[in-house]
Amino acid sequence: MSCSKLKLLFTTWLALLFSSVLFASAPINIVTVTTDFASIAKSVGGDFVRVESFVKGSRDLHGIRPKPSMVLKLRKADLLIRLGMDQDSWVEGLIQTARKEEFFEGGIGYLDASVGIEKLEVPSMDIDGRQGDVHKEGNPHYWLAPSNGILIGRKIMEKLIVMDPKNAEVYKQNFLLFQKDLNSKVLVWKELLLPYKDYSFITYHKTWPYFFEEFGLSGLGQLESLPGIPPTTKHLHNLKLGIKKEEKPVVLLMANYYNQAVGRSFSNRIGARLVVVPINASHTTETSYFDLFDAIVKEIINND
Known part of the structure; x- marks a missing residue:
């Protein structure tokens, strides 16, 4: 076999090898x-x-x-x-x-x-x-x-x-x-949240049913009069009456993109703790799915 043919075969082999590495990587x-x-x-x-x-x-x-x-x-x-x-x-x-x-x-x-998730509500x-x-x-x-x-x-x-x-x-x-x-x-998260099974949680929107079910927490109501509808004076009044009947400590838990002024005002009226948290990873320092729950749990237990 001539030298030129050997070079051609060698070049072809290198090209195939290189392309296969590129494909694999x-x-x-x-x-x-x-x-x-x-x-x-x-x-x-x-x-x-x-x-x-x-x-x-x-x-x-x-x-x-x-x-x-x-x-x-x-x-x-x-x-x-x-x-x-x-x-x-x-x-x-x-x-x-x-x-x-x-x-x-x-x-x-x-x-x-x-697909395949057990849906709530x-x-x-x-x-x-x-x-x-x-x-x-x-x-x-x-x-x-x-x-x-x-x-x-x-x-x-x-x-x-x-x-x-x-x-x-x-x-x-x-x-x-x-x-x-x-x-x-x-x-770890369940252990940290165990004391909060004796609390009632109010939320701004129906964001938290899966979280509450996972960690055995109790949701009492939402600030929104209907899903996606801003709170009304009548609805907040009725919600306040319902909270008084519970006679439990109350946490108002809301995602950080909702109107915090409304949450702050209502929490002051009912004597509740306001907890504002992200509901998705990569908000400020939260960079992973694990970090998201670390942040949520930390905010709930650190607001006592």
């Missing part, structure tokens, strides 16, 4: 609706994924307006992880604009994290605007129960295994570690 690009799902996806995917979110920090998802930058993120992505339950309905427009078949429901790159009757902003599929704040965080992590693991079967064992081990660490933290 290319991460799966994931885009999620919020940073909570991004944190879980990173825990499961590890070095084999690159993760971004449409929304950063603690935000009212009803008020999100799609941006061109979100479309660009979606076009570069391989996997879209949705919150679902109509809480992120604005994502539909992004999917249509991005025009990638894999992101339509049922596609290889589509994951609705709410699913309406038993027909709903319309007279009931306020009621979600027909139930309360959508399911990520605020760590047990649902584990279910989300499992779904992400299963999806990544389908998309990248050669690294299946890595995804399985990463998920098991995530599950173990989160279960250990739940035991």
Whole structure:
């Protein structure tokens, strides 16, 4: 074999080797609706994924307006992880604009994290605007129960295994570690919140049913007269009367994007403690799903 042919074969072999290394090392690009799902996806995917979110920090998802930058993120992505339950309905427009078949429901790159979650507060009757902003599929704040965080992590693991079967064992081990660490933290959080089982919790919006159920806490009512409808004088008066009948210490727990002046005024009127917390990861110093619950629990127990 001539020297020129040997060089050609060697060059071809190097090119094939280099391209295979590039292919093997290319991460799966994931885009999620919020940073909570991004944190879980990173825990499961590890070095084999690159993760971004449409929304950063603690935000009212009803008020999100799609941006061109979100479309660009979606076009570069391989996997879209949705919150679902109509809480992120604005994502539909992004999917249509991005025009990638894999992101339509049922596609290889589509994951609705709410599928399989045991939903709370699913309406038993027909709903319309007279009931306020009621979600027909139930309360959508399911990520605020760590047990649902584990279910989300499992779904992400299963999806990544389908998309990248050669690294299946890595995804399985990463998920098991995530599950173990989160279960250990739940035991700590439950111990810290144990004294608050004797409290009544008032909230601004119906944000906390999953959190209350997970940690055995009691919700007494909301400042909103109806879901998504601002508090009225009549409603707050009736709520105050109901609180007096309970004869328990009261905590007013509210997400940090709601009107804190209203919360402060009402908590002063009823002698309650006001606790303002993020409900999504990556708000100020909270950078992960674990950190989110650390922050919530810390604020509840540090306000005595």
